[in-house]
Amino acid sequence: MENLKLTFWILLFIVFYTYVGYGLVLFLLVKIKRVFKTKGIQSKSNYQPEVTLLIPAYNEKHFVAQKMQNSLDLNYPKDKLKICWVTDGSNDGTNLKLADYDMVDVFHEDQRKGKINAINRVMDKVKTPIVVYSDANTLLGKDAIHHIVTCFEDEKVGCVSGEKRIFNKDKDDAAGAGEGLYWRYESTLKKWDAELYSVVGAAGELFAIRTALYNEVEPDTLLDDFMISLRVAQKGYTIQYNPKAYAIESASANVKEELKRKIRISAGGIQSVVRLRALLNVFKYKTLSFQYISHRVLRWTLAPLCLMLLIPILGVLSYNEGGLDFHIYTTLFWLQGFFYVAALLGWYLKHRAISLKVLYVPYYFFIMNYSVVLGFVRYMNNAQSVNWERAKRAA
Numbered sequence: 001m002e003n004l005k006l007t008f009w010i011l012l013f014i015v016f017y018t019y020v021g022y023g024l025v026l027f028l029l030v031k032i033k034r035v036f037k038t039k040g041i042q043s044k045s046n047y048q049p050e051v052t053l054l055i056p057a058y059n060e061k062h063f064v065a066q067k068m069q070n071s072l073d074l075n076y077p078k079d080k081l082k083i084c085w086v087t088d089g090s091n092d093g094t095n096l097k098l099a100d101y102d103m104v105d106v107f108h109e110d111q112r113k114g115k116i117n118a119i120n121r122v123m124d125k126v127k128t129p130i131v132v133y134s135d136a137n138t139l140l141g142k143d144a145i146h147h148i149v150t151c152f153e154d155e156k157v158g159c160v161s162g163e164k165r166i167f168n169k170d171k172d173d174a175a176g177a178g179e180g181l182y183w184r185y186e187s188t189l190k191k192w193d194a195e196l197y198s199v200v201g202a203a204g205e206l207f208a209i210r211t212a213l214y215n216e217v218e219p220d221t222l223l224d225d226f227m228i229s230l231r232v233a234q235k236g237y238t239i240q241y242n243p244k245a246y247a248i249e250s251a252s253a254n255v256k257e258e259l260k261r262k263i264r265i266s267a268g269g270i271q272s273v274v275r276l277r278a279l280l281n282v283f284k285y286k287t288l289s290f291q292y293i294s295h296r297v298l299r300w301t302l303a304p305l306c307l308m309l310l311i312p313i314l315g316v317l318s319y320n321e322g323g324l325d326f327h328i329y330t331t332l333f334w335l336q337g338f339f340y341v342a343a344l345l346g347w348y349l350k351h352r353a354i355s356l357k358v359l360y361v362p363y364y365f366f367i368m369n370y371s372v373v374l375g376f377v378r379y380m381n382n383a384q385s386v387n388w389e390r391a392k393r394a395a
Helices: 002-036 061-072 094-100 115-125 144-151 174-196 224-234 255-275 287-300 302-321 328-351 357-380
Strands: 051-056 081-086 104-107 130-134 157-166 206-210 238-249
Touching: 002 174, 002 287, 002 302, 051 061, 051 115, 051 144, 061 094, 081 094, 081 115, 094 104, 104 115, 115 224, 130 144, 144 157, 144 206, 144 238, 157 174, 157 224, 174 238, 174 287, 174 357, 206 224, 206 238, 224 238, 224 255, 255 287, 255 357, 287 302, 302 328, 302 357, 328 357
Parallel strands: 051 081, 051 130, 081 104, 157 238
Antiparallel strands: 130 206, 157 206
């Protein structure tokens, strides 16, 4: 029984550290660094390098007009901003719709091989020193490009991630409420990660790299944005984060659609951990390895497994205490049960169209970890296609 108790506390520590503890440690380390921080690089007001805005798209005909208007309205010199779309596999006329814009370079092939293959195909055609990646169904803040390139004044910076924002509506269901809260927490962690040393991965909605640092990524890669950005970090450059450069999109239409998206991300996360296993070497990559393991690897590997194991282990420990005598293990067992009941109630209320966001948060947390389990199974079975099946977004 003592071994079981020790196992319980180890599992609980891993879960706590993954979702809460790392944030606390990171905050403390950043506070300490600020005490000894030297004066940073001063921004040059005239720093405006040529930039290519690269937009991979598959069957995004209905977003073309909105995305193009948003791109043309960006507050960046028109003669220094190149707009490039790659529409491989699109059969809804996306590439034909773009023919209405003579200032745009459009690359199209009829065969669909996935987003990363489309990016690989056109990157040697990008001649600007900075390339900014953005999804077709996201809108950028007017000064997004300006805020992105400012970070590249530091020669140590190889990649810059913008902030992903979710349209927040009062009637958001579990997907909207949970996803919005999750991304606000993620944004805070990214700010601290960047301040400590480097962000560990960029969001595909908006990020940029030095074009010269791009290396062709494996054609079956699921998380192209994550792999591109971490490969840059592996070369000794940092990934910085600028929340002033933001991209905004609607939340998933419902939790079913969000689950579909997260299963793919989880399968891609496992694939990334395998391919980026060199980053686990803390003796070589030091702070980057610490951040990568704490912020990413644990979420995609040990934490969901620990959550599953805690259920039967707490059950046994609670039974050993008497079950209803509220000592420490029994109390924790019932608190665990209450959490899962709250998640179940969140699911029930969602299907009854009743808004009670306090229950949507545990439900979304459960969905996040459930998706990791399904993503792991999908990765092991090699059942996740490189072709992205777009999740429906809320109107």
